[in-house]
Amino acid sequence: xxxxxxxxxxxxxxxxxxxxxxxxxxxxxxxxxxxxxxxxxxxxxxxxxxxxxxxxxxxxxxxxxxxxxxxxxxxxxxxxxxxxxxxxxxxxxxxxxxxxxxxxxxxxxxxxxxxxxxxxxxxxxxxxxxxxxxxxxxxxxxxxxxxxxxxxxxxxxxxxxxxxxxxxxxxxxxxxxxxxxxxxxxxxxxxxxxxxxxxxxxxxxxxxxxxxxxxxxxxxxxxxxxxxxxxxxxxxxxxxxxxxxxxxxxxxxxxxxxxxxxxxxxxxxxxxxxxxxxxxxxxxxxxxxxxxxxxxxxxxxxxxxxxxxxxxxxxxxxxxx
Amino acid sequence: xxxxxxxxxxxxxxxxxxxxxxxxxxxxxxxxxxxxxxxxxxxxxxxxxxxxxxxxxxxxxxxxxxxxxxxxxxxxxxxxxxxxxxxxxxxxxxxxxxxxxxxxxxxxxxxxxxxxxxxxxxxxxxxxxxxxxxxxxxxxxxxxxxxxxxxxxxxxxxxxxxxxxxxxxxxxxxxxxxxxxxxxxxxxxxxxxxxxxxxxxxxxxxxxxxxxxxxxxxxxxxxxxxxxxxxxxxxxxxxxxxxxxxxxxxxxxxxxxxxxx
Numbered sequence: 001x002x003x004x005x006x007x008x009x010x011x012x013x014x015x016x017x018x019x020x021x022x023x024x025x026x027x028x029x030x031x032x033x034x035x036x037x038x039x040x041x042x043x044x045x046x047x048x049x050x051x052x053x054x055x056x057x058x059x060x061x062x063x064x065x066x067x068x069x070x071x072x073x074x075x076x077x078x079x080x081x082x083x084x085x086x087x088x089x090x091x092x093x094x095x096x097x098x099x100x101x102x103x104x105x106x107x108x109x110x111x112x113x114x115x116x117x118x119x120x121x122x123x124x125x126x127x128x129x130x131x132x133x134x135x136x137x138x139x140x141x142x143x144x145x146x147x148x149x150x151x152x153x154x155x156x157x158x159x160x161x162x163x164x165x166x167x168x169x170x171x172x173x174x175x176x177x178x179x180x181x182x183x184x185x186x187x188x189x190x191x192x193x194x195x196x197x198x199x200x201x202x203x204x205x206x207x208x209x210x211x212x213x214x215x216x217x218x219x220x221x222x223x224x225x226x227x228x229x230x231x232x233x234x235x236x237x238x239x240x241x242x243x244x245x246x247x248x249x250x251x252x253x254x255x256x257x258x259x260x261x262x263x264x265x266x267x268x269x270x271x272x273x274x275x276x277x278x279x280x281x282x283x284x285x286x287x288x289x290x291x292x293x294x295x296x297x298x299x300x301x302x303x304x305x306x307x308x309x310x311x312x313x314x315x316x317x318x319x320x321x
Numbered sequence: 322x323x324x325x326x327x328x329x330x331x332x333x334x335x336x337x338x339x340x341x342x343x344x345x346x347x348x349x350x351x352x353x354x355x356x357x358x359x360x361x362x363x364x365x366x367x368x369x370x371x372x373x374x375x376x377x378x379x380x381x382x383x384x385x386x387x388x389x390x391x392x393x394x395x396x397x398x399x400x401x402x403x404x405x406x407x408x409x410x411x412x413x414x415x416x417x418x419x420x421x422x423x424x425x426x427x428x429x430x431x432x433x434x435x436x437x438x439x440x441x442x443x444x445x446x447x448x449x450x451x452x453x454x455x456x457x458x459x460x461x462x463x464x465x466x467x468x469x470x471x472x473x474x475x476x477x478x479x480x481x482x483x484x485x486x487x488x489x490x491x492x493x494x495x496x497x498x499x500x501x502x503x504x505x506x507x508x509x510x511x512x513x514x515x516x517x518x519x520x521x522x523x524x525x526x527x528x529x530x531x532x533x534x535x536x537x538x539x540x541x542x543x544x545x546x547x548x549x550x551x552x553x554x555x556x557x558x559x560x561x562x563x564x565x566x567x568x569x570x571x572x573x574x575x576x577x578x579x580x581x582x
Binding site: 073100103104105129187188190269302314 | 335434444448454460559560569
């Protein structure tokens with residue numbers, strides 16, 4: 001079986017759940033190997049071993065760890081070369097990683113699929129992927145015909161399965177080209193932490209739209225009772241009521257939680273594209289004609305400023321009772 | 322500053338988009354238009370050209386109808402258009418599209434583009450990978466998905482927001498830049514703009530004009546291919562209640578019954 005590379009998503013060696021998912025998917029295609037960028041591989045190694053990484057390729061180079069796509073792509077290309085002839089490279093979906101995947105596809109001639117929700121081995125050593133198309137109105141299966149298959153994979157695609165392996169560390173030297181270093185990050189402003197789960201990974205998302213009139217407090221209160229992430233429609237973001245990074249929709253985040261609660265959101269195609277694969281959908285809207293109601297498992301025609309506080313109280317009572 | 326903007330002609334997202342018999346995007350039976358997200362790139366290019374002088378050239382790769390995407394850009398104020406039109410391109414993946422675009426950008430800019438602008442993603446494929454691929458092909462720095470942009474003194478500066486931070490990015494020109502829908506408010510073509518667009522030059526180039534081998538593009542040479550597609554089953558509408566003072570309680574009951582709390 002051929003080797004399957006998985007780019008590790010981590011913070012200071014703390015490996016994220018999506019990496020365990022990707023290693024699990026990788027085992028379906030071949031021999032999983034991890035690609036670790038940074039200087040804290042020893043912290044990550046036990047978890048990478050636990051989920052089946054036989055080899056951990058380590059790139060520890062400040063030019064690569066800077067968080068830009070071009071150097072990361074050069075590092076990935078170097079690891080692909082070191083690995084020989086990998087079947088596939090699996091990469092967690094994220095803006096920078098996705099662009100690194102894109103550049104890697106040009107460098108290697110490999111076939112690229114983004115935002116996959118499933119990855120399977122197809123006959124003759126190939127790779128088949130599943131993803132959504134046209135605002136999630138279609139589920140599409142693709143065959144990757146050019147090797148290596150380079151696939152960015154969404155979070156929550158496969159339950160991680162432990163599969164103990166050796167996780168032998170193999171350092172890979174990368175000398176990053178001048179052109180890749182030509183774009184620089186000159187300053188970083190960390191965002192205030194909300195303490196809520198991340199939107200893309202949350203099991204429950206409560207979103208607010210135009211109907212909030214700019215007051216997200218009942219949306220946030222309900223979200224906090226449920227342990228949910230807070231999302232916003234494009235209308236709410238464009239009005240400056242909520243940060244763009246919380247936008248759910250075609251040009252924002254695509255979410256697929258167990259429960260999605262749309263508050264004061266009409267349900268334009270833009271927004272539907274970002275949430276209609278959610279397992280259960282609930283909406284609260286004053287307008288009974290709002291298209292969002294076509295999608296819901298449960299809908300309340302009413303004012304969110306009346307409905308949400310009552311629901312918040314009832315849920316917290318149910319949880320504490 | 323001479324700016325090249327790459328735009329895409331896409332099926333209208335408001336219509337019922339689907340696939341053709343060969344599993345490529347159905348363009349014949351759905352009205353097409355300039356990808357909404359590309360309007361932000363056109364607008365930003367126009368603003369930079371207006372401030373610094375120079376010309377905006379719009380490049381598109383697409384079927385006959387793609388001329389409409391150029392037309393709209395010219396109506397907004399772009400100076401000239403390039404349409405790469407060749408039957409062999411049908412079914413190309415993102416990598417092949419970036420190959421054709423790279424050659425077209427070079428030719429349109431006489432080999433030396435100063436600034437190449439693109440939207441965040443197309444509204445049909447929505448992969449958002451072509452800007453990075455184009456930068457790779459052109460050997461230029463990429464400053465992508467920025468929500469602010471400043472071009473001065475041979476530098477391009479922009480702000481890119483992620484979930485955890487807001488990064489200030491910088492590169493020297495020439496560079497490839499992609500912009501988000503947060504960056505500006507695209508203008509509507511004025512009557513004057515619509516009339517002026519009719520006189521603006523549009524060139525049509527084939528793969529041969531660009532020196533691109535037909536064997537490097539198209540469905541047969543794509544690195545990935547759609548093998549099947551299924552329409553997501555329509556969601557069945559569940560229970561809708563009208564709030565009569567107990568809407569929140571009913572909502573909580575639904576969540577409890579569904580084991581979601």
